[in-house]
Amino acid sequence: MKRLISLCLAVTLGLAALLAGCSSGDNHKVRIGEVTRSLFYAPQYVALEKGFFTEAGLEVELTTTWGGDKTMTTLLSDGIDVALVGSETSIYVDQQGTDDPVINFAQLTQTDGTFLVYRKPVSSFSWDQLKGAVFLGQRKGGMPQMVGEFVLKKHGIDPHKDLELIQNVEFQNIASAYSSGTGEYVQLFEPTASQFEQEGIGYVVASFGKESGKVPYTVYMAKQSYIEKNRETIQKFTRAIHMGQQWVASHSAAEIAQVIAPYFEDIKPEILEKAVNRYKEQGSYATDPILDEDEWNNLQDIMLEAGELKQRADWHKLVDNAFAETVVEGK
Numbered sequence: 001m002k003r004l005i006s007l008c009l010a011v012t013l014g015l016a017a018l019l020a021g022c023s024s025g026d027n028h029k030v031r032i033g034e035v036t037r038s039l040f041y042a043p044q045y046v047a048l049e050k051g052f053f054t055e056a057g058l059e060v061e062l063t064t065t066w067g068g069d070k071t072m073t074t075l076l077s078d079g080i081d082v083a084l085v086g087s088e089t090s091i092y093v094d095q096q097g098t099d100d101p102v103i104n105f106a107q108l109t110q111t112d113g114t115f116l117v118y119r120k121p122v123s124s125f126s127w128d129q130l131k132g133a134v135f136l137g138q139r140k141g142g143m144p145q146m147v148g149e150f151v152l153k154k155h156g157i158d159p160h161k162d163l164e165l166i167q168n169v170e171f172q173n174i175a176s177a178y179s180s181g182t183g184e185y186v187q188l189f190e191p192t193a194s195q196f197e198q199e200g201i202g203y204v205v206a207s208f209g210k211e212s213g214k215v216p217y218t219v220y221m222a223k224q225s226y227i228e229k230n231r232e233t234i235q236k237f238t239r240a241i242h243m244g245q246q247w248v249a250s251h252s253a254a255e256i257a258q259v260i261a262p263y264f265e266d267i268k269p270e271i272l273e274k275a276v277n278r279y280k281e282q283g284s285y286a287t288d289p290i291l292d293e294d295e296w297n298n299l300q301d302i303m304l305e306a307g308e309l310k311q312r313a314d315w316h317k318l319v320d321n322a323f324a325e326t327v328v329e330g331k
Contacts, residue, residue: 136183
């Protein structure tokens, strides 16, 4: 009898494993390359943690590709299927000439995510205070730097004449360079800005996101050839992202911080919550994945101002809102 029970148990476990394997096999795998690990991408991590991708029938492999150039190179060489990166990268690829353009299909963030940080707390900040200061900027040609220059010029400051501008520090080393004493002002993402405030290293005096308006700052994109062959997968992917966006929009910063905490194990819970709340308050998280033409044009105005755009890119060519519109309409 014991042998019979053991045999039945073995068969049952084997059948369960087989069924589990079949179920897993039904999920189409999508490899995402995110340009950096950032709580700016909270809706993505919520979609992963809440199982929205799995519900959509997708198995997602997330890799941090560290930098716009590396992310786009990895996408073009088929190392990933979908890139989460700034829309400007798709424009750069298009301007270089390609038979397989990179298409923006779902927007995740809709403002710049950086803040102006100064060494001392300021009760009344004026942009004129930057004139003559040492400014630790971002990488030339990247969205943070282009937005930074756009905002500075908007306030009558020429970043290359009125500031001592430092641009030779790699993106991942900017925070450590500032904490080591480089620069008076710096442009930082969260949660670093809030961490620096807590540690007394620097203080947020202004938001570049509020100053620059809505832009397609971080967007999911894929090669046109991939989208054409995997339209159902892209539709499922966009639906999962929209569910993440809606969840973030309808929950508190504390609840969001708790869900995304596994992706930021080194960040204190109170810092994570404060940083998420900053982004929520200024509307950085897009509530739907549609990339509209006004945002696209604002992005190109910023690129033109920075001298990084040869000619305007066609929104109709590089943006496909069909998937986003379908999920927003509830189809």
